[in-house]
Amino acid sequence: MCSIDEALAALESAVELLGAADIDGLAGPQRFAVIELLENALRRQVAISHAHITRLERYPGCPPVPIVLADVLRISRAAARRRVRDAEQLTPRATLIGEPLPPLLPATGAAWGAGKLDGEHVRVIQSFLHDLPTHVGPVEAEKAERSLARHAQNLRPDQLEKVAQRLAMHLNPDGKYSEEDRARKRGFLWCGAQRPDGMSVGRLVATPELRAMIDAVFAKLAAPGGGDSQAPSGEAGQADPRGLGQRQHDALTELVRARLGDPKLGRHNGLPVTMIVTTTLQELQAGAGDAVTAGGTLMPMADLIRAAVPSYNYLAVFDGITGQSLWLGRSKRLASADQRVMLLAKYRGCTAPGCTVNGYNSQVHHAARDWKYGGSTDIDDLTLACKCDNRLVENSGWTTRQLSTGRTEWIPPPGVPLIGGTNSYHHPERLLADEDDP
Numbered sequence: 001m002c003s004i005d006e007a008l009a010a011l012e013s014a015v016e017l018l019g020a021a022d023i024d025g026l027a028g029p030q031r032f033a034v035i036e037l038l039e040n041a042l043r044r045q046v047a048i049s050h051a052h053i054t055r056l057e058r059y060p061g062c063p064p065v066p067i068v069l070a071d072v073l074r075i076s077r078a079a080a081r082r083r084v085r086d087a088e089q090l091t092p093r094a095t096l097i098g099e100p101l102p103p104l105l106p107a108t109g110a111a112w113g114a115g116k117l118d119g120e121h122v123r124v125i126q127s128f129l130h131d132l133p134t135h136v137g138p139v140e141a142e143k144a145e146r147s148l149a150r151h152a153q154n155l156r157p158d159q160l161e162k163v164a165q166r167l168a169m170h171l172n173p174d175g176k177y178s179e180e181d182r183a184r185k186r187g188f189l190w191c192g193a194q195r196p197d198g199m200s201v202g203r204l205v206a207t208p209e210l211r212a213m214i215d216a217v218f219a220k221l222a223a224p225g226g227g228d229s230q231a232p233s234g235e236a237g238q239a240d241p242r243g244l245g246q247r248q249h250d251a252l253t254e255l256v257r258a259r260l261g262d263p264k265l266g267r268h269n270g271l272p273v274t275m276i277v278t279t280t281l282q283e284l285q286a287g288a289g290d291a292v293t294a295g296g297t298l299m300p301m302a303d304l305i306r307a308a309v310p311s312y313n314y315l316a317v318f319d320g321i322t323g324q325s326l327w328l329g330r331s332k333r334l335a336s337a338d339q340r341v342m343l344l345a346k347y348r349g350c351t352a353p354g355c356t357v358n359g360y361n362s363q364v365h366h367a368a369r370d371w372k373y374g375g376s377t378d379i380d381d382l383t384l385a386c387k388c389d390n391r392l393v394e395n396s397g398w399t400t401r402q403l404s405t406g407r408t409e410w411i412p413p414p415g416v417p418l419i420g421g422t423n424s425y426h427h428p429e430r431l432l433a434d435e436d437d438p
């Protein structure tokens with residue numbers, strides 16, 4: 001057995017050799033064979049990296065493993081979480097006293113370790129097992145996993161999916177699902193970021209209960225001519241020009257708008273549950289461009305003006321050139337909350353480098369001089385941090401300080417493989433602006 005350093009050095013020279021090899025004279029069939037061998041080598045390397053991932057542990061100053069992994073490998077946080085989960089399911093484990101245990105998915109793990117599967121094969125097997133009804137016992141589930149892992153070694157992922165669908169029907173011929181099965185599948189998620197036109201696509205998997213309730217609301221608010229959000233103001237009896245999809249969308253808008261700022265919703269991080277929107281004087285005057293909410297959503301100026309007027313919302317206006325705050329509008333005054341609104345407007349979210357937590361879910365954090373040691377609560381010393389990053393400063397040796405630019409710098413303790421710095425995630429326009437600099 002050699003050391004990992006020797007092995008990595010040998011791998012690097014092998015990759016150098018591969019890159020420099022003469023590949024011009026290869027015949028078609030040889031080329032396919034080479035690509036297949038390269039693919040297998042790549043898959044085996046991913047499997048080996050999984051063995052390392054399962055051994056990663058948090059140490060003082062180290063943020064949660066998927067967060068560090070994402071930054072170190074420069075992959076998305078979702079991809080990093082997937083890798084950690086794959087590693088847990090596909091790699092042999094050990095008990096607390098160090099006895100070896102097989103992977104959670106033993107047959108899939110064995111084929112994965114041998115480099116015989118693609119990530120897509122693994123996804124098919126994982127979602128098959130995730131969607132199995134609870135009445136299918138562990139013995140049957142294990143047998144199904146073995147069978148799918150065997151087929152995966154000879155089929156493409158799309159072919160494997162067909163087999164998985166048939167197997168699921170075979171295991172649950174009457175299509176019986178329990179309440180628990182349905183609860184596990186329920187969800188609403190936005191599919192990716194806002195599109196360039198400002199629109200967003202979401203995916204709702206509703207329980208029968210939610211659908212039944214929505215049906216009842218839609219019957220009234222989404223009926224032709226019903227609701228008030230975008231309804232036509234034409235003559236009585238004129239047909240509603242909106243399609244069903246548009247009417248149902250408008251009914252949802254009306255439903256949510258009616259609840260925003262409702263005192264019954266209580267407070268979230270010290271503020272009423274309502275929209276907080278930032279814009280610059282220049283954009284407001286031009287009536288063009290986008291405002292930004294504390295949830296990170298871009299809102300075209302026309303939408304902002306329409307939404308801000310009737311409801312219980314906050315609008316903070318900044319000078320786009322100096323960054324000075326100019327005006328804080330609110331439909332109801334809450335002096336204690338004003339400072340927090342300005343912080344949300346200024347920072348838009350957690351200021352820790354690369355952190356994606358938005359303003360609504362961030363807390364006030366004292367940078368520069370820590371308040372415990374006599375720091376002031378002057379607004380310039382205040383910034384925003386999510387719960388997790390706040391804890392890193394309190395317990396794990398991270399420090400923060402305010403720069404003269406008004407941004408917050410995060411400095412990791414030694415031994416953490418992160419470089420710290422400021423966060424541009426909530427201000428992507430800054431990265432683009434930097435490109436114009438000489």
Ligand SMILES: [Zn+2]
Binds near residue numbers: 350357387
């Ligand atoms: Zn954070």
